[in-house]
């Protein structure tokens with residue numbers, strides 16, 4: 253026996269909502285749509301020529317970044333296929349899910365990093381970001397001292413200036429691997445790559461010299477635009 257909902261659906265008396273729920277059922281995403289959602293590596297070649305960054309170093313870094321984009325797409329495709337094939341309970345699925353955070357953040361952090369480079373001149377001391385740094389750190393100089401110290405920490409990783417949207421506070425974080433120790437829900441404003449590939453070609457072990465070069469090329473307006 254039909255219930256009321258089934259009866260209305262069959263007889264077409266159910267109104268637009270009922271029509272929609274039956275005429276346009278959810279369908280699986282097509283291969284074409286999946287391809288359209290794939291990530292594309294961005295072109296940062298305009299950064300070539302930056303003072304303190306050789307063309308060789310930058311080109312190597314772009315190639316490494318492109319690898320993260322390729323692998324993010326690849327891992328997502330495989331995981332999608334495993335879901336369709338009913339293989340979600342496998343160790344392979346679990347390991348690839350773990351891998352996804354690393355590849356994805358490797359892609360996105362490099363994009364933030366390249367996009368906050370290519371600037372000239374220091375921070376606008378009258379701008380909203382410098383003023384916020386003064387409030388949260390005592391002065392811009394104190395923020396810079398803290399950020400440089402984070403960047404100089406032993407080990408590979410990222411120095412990231414985050415803003416906590418809960419209270420607006422700025423905090424410098426050390427991010428070890430790409431997928432580890434990001435503060436949940438916070439907004440990255442300024443990213444500095446301190447993996448060795450980011451500087452060794454040009455500076456060897458002199459990381460402080462690389463940090464100096466980084467500071468000379470920060471695109472402060474890009475960082476300020478990320479401020480909420």
Ligand SMILES: [Fe+2]
Nearest residue numbers: 445447449450
């Ligand atoms: Fe990097």
